[in-house]
Amino acid sequence: MGSLATPMEKGTACRICEASLPHGPRPAFQINGSAKILIAAQAPGCRVHLTGVPFDDPSGVRLREWMGISREAFYDCRTVAILPMGSRPHASSIDFAHRLARTLDPPRD
Numbered sequence: 001m002g003s004l005a006t007p008m009e010k011g012t013a014c015r016i017c018e019a020s021l022p023h024g025p026r027p028a029f030q031i032n033g034s035a036k037i038l039i040a041a042q043a044p045g046c047r048v049h050l051t052g053v054p055f056d057d058p059s060g061v062r063l064r065e066w067m068g069i070s071r072e073a074f075y076d077c078r079t080v081a082i083l084p085m086g087s088r089p090h091a092s093s094i095d096f097a098h099r100l101a102r103t104l105d106p107p108r109d
Contacts, residue, residue, distance in 0.1 A: 007031075028054040028084060035081035042085060054082040
């Protein structure tokens with residue numbers, strides 16, 4: 001399995017949709033090749049945008065309770081990977097995964 005460092009760096013540095021975001025880009029995700037659980041979820045809200053920590057809001061508390069997992073285990077990227085989908089209502093619905101894929105493998109002319 002290849003390293004995830006480069007995709008993470010590119011995802012964090014991605015600015016493809018910067019002009020269409022009211023508060024600018026701040027990808028909040030965690031990935032690790034050994035994670036057994038992947039949470040692909042709705043785009044994070046304002047609180048997560050401020051902290052940069054995925055599910056650092058009441059929805060995260062509810063999700064961890066529902067999963068029966070501690071905060072510490074939830075934020076251990078070797079256990080849980082989190083990939084938010086950055087779809088925007090009332091705009092083109094290109095999600096984060098699509099933008100990340102375009103960043104890693106841009107279209108060729």
